[in-house]
Amino acid sequence: MNGRVFIIGLGLIGGSLALGIKAKHPHCSIIGYDVSDQNVKLGKMLGVIDEKADSIMEGALDADLIIISTPVKETEIIMEMFGELPLKKDVIITDVGSTKGRIMEKAELLSQKGITFIGGHPMAGSHKSGVTAAKSLLFENAFYLITPDNFTDEDKVKCLMNWLGGTKAKFLVITPSEHDLLTGVISHMPHIVAASLVHQADQTSKTNELVTRLAAGGFRDITRIASSSPAMWRDILLHNKEVLLKLLKDWQDEMNLVISLIDEENAEGLFTYFEDAKKFRDELPKNQKGAIPAFYDLYVDVPDYPGVISEITGYLAKEAISITNIRIIETREDINGILVISFQTDEDRMRAQKCIAAYSNYDTTIEK
Numbered sequence: 001m002n003g004r005v006f007i008i009g010l011g012l013i014g015g016s017l018a019l020g021i022k023a024k025h026p027h028c029s030i031i032g033y034d035v036s037d038q039n040v041k042l043g044k045m046l047g048v049i050d051e052k053a054d055s056i057m058e059g060a061l062d063a064d065l066i067i068i069s070t071p072v073k074e075t076e077i078i079m080e081m082f083g084e085l086p087l088k089k090d091v092i093i094t095d096v097g098s099t100k101g102r103i104m105e106k107a108e109l110l111s112q113k114g115i116t117f118i119g120g121h122p123m124a125g126s127h128k129s130g131v132t133a134a135k136s137l138l139f140e141n142a143f144y145l146i147t148p149d150n151f152t153d154e155d156k157v158k159c160l161m162n163w164l165g166g167t168k169a170k171f172l173v174i175t176p177s178e179h180d181l182l183t184g185v186i187s188h189m190p191h192i193v194a195a196s197l198v199h200q201a202d203q204t205s206k207t208n209e210l211v212t213r214l215a216a217g218g219f220r221d222i223t224r225i226a227s228s229s230p231a232m233w234r235d236i237l238l239h240n241k242e243v244l245l246k247l248l249k250d251w252q253d254e255m256n257l258v259i260s261l262i263d264e265e266n267a268e269g270l271f272t273y274f275e276d277a278k279k280f281r282d283e284l285p286k287n288q289k290g291a292i293p294a295f296y297d298l299y300v301d302v303p304d305y306p307g308v309i310s311e312i313t314g315y316l317a318k319e320a321i322s323i324t325n326i327r328i329i330e331t332r333e334d335i336n337g338i339l340v341i342s343f344q345t346d347e348d349r350m351r352a353q354k355c356i357a358a359y360s361n362y363d364t365t366i367e368k
């Protein structure tokens, strides 16, 4: 499609959408605005945007599609502005916020003025922020939740999905309240729990310095999302207050159950607790992108000798396969170690598996 796409907030998500849109619609113009001039400059330098706007008004007036990709609190404020601006008659406004209830309440005011606002939430991302981390295929195979209001013309929803087709995401239309409950459970709660585990380790480290040395490996993995933007998560929690208060209450009850199982030394109860969790988790779809990105880990059984890491990375380098992380687990003297190599995509992981098989006799597996 031709036309002008105006992106407000040139960060990880705004930048990634800009790249995805350009991939499918190379003849459209992408105009960017950000409160930070530095981000706008970077966006232009990296080829994420074609032009910059000096204000929201300047960029919005002749836009066909407006994407608000700022933190959710800012999004509400920006939406209020649109009620006062002389926009193009057929413009579609959308957002990318991690919450939808409060945003769609604001959208009602726009709808009353005949302006189309369709809520959006690409369910993939990273703990990294900023336009430099933007990638055109960040949302490939991820769910992209869409929350139109009751009056939205279906053609407008299709038009929005067409604009966003280059992201290769899977679109799913749901209601704002369903959205906030689901994301509360599978995204917002895990972020709270990850941060709370880090706080617990921090407290313990005040009396035992070994904690920070031992908190590598698994602890780092499950608390990765605690490194996300604090401002972004503050705003998400405040927006999804009612849902999260209820979920946190349920979580307290859950922890009380675990406390009593341990306190009563209820071995059977504890076994069932873990067994039930394992059963549900093992049945979750694999190789599908969720809100919290999968780690594309490859496990390699290697002899525990100096130089083994550089040997393997050397093979991968020969085939230009990039890795995002590498570590050894379970190394003890005289036995094999397990090298865990992480990749950005499943495709890279599969290529790496073939590459290691071609150059060595080391066994590799995907699941441990």
Ligand SMILES: NC(=O)C1=CN([C@@H]2O[C@H](COP(=O)(O)OP(=O)(O)OC[C@H]3O[C@@H](n4cnc5c(N)ncnc54)[C@H](O)[C@@H]3O)[C@@H](O)[C@H]2O)C=CC1
Pocket (backbone or CB within 6 Å): 008, 009, 010, 011, 012, 013, 014, 033, 034, 035, 036, 039, 069, 070, 071, 072, 074, 096, 097, 098, 099, 121, 122, 123, 124, 125, 126, 127, 128, 129, 130, 131, 229, 232, 236
């Ligand atoms: N980070 C993630 O993994 C995901 C984030 N989201 C949502 O996407 C939105 C943006 O998140 P990120 O791109 O990660 O954040 P980011 O921090 O990378 O980018 C946000 C950008 O918005 C700009 N900004 C802030 N206030 C502004 C304003 N009033 N006017 C113009 N620009 C403004 C900031 O300068 C920054 O460049 C948030 O609402 C978040 O809930 C949705 C899916 C995933």
Ligand SMILES: O=C(O)C(=O)Cc1ccc(O)cc1
Pocket (backbone or CB within 6 Å): 097, 098, 122, 123, 124, 125, 126, 127, 128, 187, 225, 228, 291, 292, 293
């Ligand atoms: O980095 C991670 O693991 C995330 O959880 C990414 C993320 C953050 C916010 C969202 O609304 C959706 C996905």
